[in-house]
Amino acid sequence: MDTHPADHACGHCGSALCAACRVRSISVCAALSADELAALAALARDSAFPAGAEIVAQGGPAAAVLNITGGTVRMTRQLPDGRRQILGFLLPGDFLGLSFGETYGFSAEAVDGMRACRFERRAFEGLLLRFPHLLRRLLDAASSELALTQEHLVLLGRANAAERVAAFLLGLRRRRQALGGDDARIDLPMTRQDIADHLGLTIETVSRTLTKLAGERLIAVEKGGIAVRDPAALDALAAH
Amino acid sequence: MDTHPADHACGHCGSALCAACRVRSISVCAALSADELAALAALARDSAFPAGAEIVAQGGPAAAVLNITGGTVRMTRQLPDGRRQILGFLLPGDFLGLSFGETYGFSAEAVDGMRACRFERRAFEGLLLRFPHLLRRLLDAASSELALTQEHLVLLGRANAAERVAAFLLGLRRRRQALGGDDARIDLPMTRQDIADHLGLTIETVSRTLTKLAGERLIAVEKGGIAVRDPAALDALAAH
DNA sequence: CGTCAGCTTGACTCATCTCAACTAGGGTGG
């Protein structure tokens, strides 16, 4: 899976070029000293996954943690009878593996072509003991992922279909904007089934709701995404 | 709100008697050195809240973090139109305030009479810089709270009423057992409305579901709680 | 003894799900 040998200087992470990593400033690697960055870089391995590839497996040993550098990842939990819940989507700068445990509590799969900076968990934990800065960054990351998850919990517990879809679109837009994305167009690399499994709806309800929002001129449904026509009305719908 | 002056030795936390704290071994204060424990103790203030009291307010400045030492706390998020979602219940040993941010993202209220060990946030953050051990414990706490929240997310996204209620009862039982509780009887200090707002249901559906489970001999509804009659069947229902 | 909050139960409604048909686009192989 690793696309570079251990000592290779890669463009995203790894080796001496963590310094050039384009997501570093927004990831757990931000605000580290030169020492810390060097130690981190020594452990980092750049890796790429094609669309659909499984990155970590639910129930499997938690052997690695990853810092996403490109693409989109879905975290899924599967029930024994096949029902699926997508816990969330990870974007560049997000950290995969915050739920420290002996095994992964969910699977992670590449939604589209995806790149990440990979660390062996044992070695990474070693770094945590030496570098409280990194530990602190990780706590902040865990804290904000917790806040995001709680936000989503409210949605699943108390919002109707239109509110869920509106909140999902705006949440994705907000995160993409932080990465320098467009605010009029929201790319949706994931399928309707993914969106449905994230929002606790069916694929048909997601489709109908998008059609309805388009009919009300809040959005326009486009190929591979949607265009935001009335951000204010969409925000009022999302209601938070 | 503090029931003891700053230098008073209290039975739960605070002053020199952190050593005697009955939840220390399972809380973030576990596995600290004598030094660390002393510094923590110097900042701790024992506080008590009567049933229904608001401990922290959604949107208010995040001025304190608390370690629950007794009773039950509900974390609630309110939507502008009054809909309410209970994110979770905190039991003794749990830590309130993991979502580090400038303001609290939710309110916390005492379900029954409740005691906690309170730290001013600024001072507590100072400790984190000095004691990586504590930081590490906090990351583990955040990590397991994240896992719990993700578990609940699946429930709200994909489970029906009976599955939600069964999972809620068993989850509460498991946590209580870790605290030395009974496994045949589950006390429910919270109201049906609280349970409904936690499970994304209405009070009527919770009531009907409990009645139905009782009719199927999985549980018996008792005053202030339920008795577990068929743990295996209940577990099969919870389906995870 | 009356009141009130918490809870249960019943009858009916409705938002979402289920099942099914259909469309559109992309890839493949003859």
Place this chain on the structure above:
DNA sequence: CCACCCTAGTTGAGATGAGTCAAGCTGACG
């Protein structure tokens, strides 16, 4: 190049699980 298939998405019609509204029960408390 076309015929075919396959996946993703949309739309419709009917079913259903949970919500809504309403009534009644129970125990605590003044």
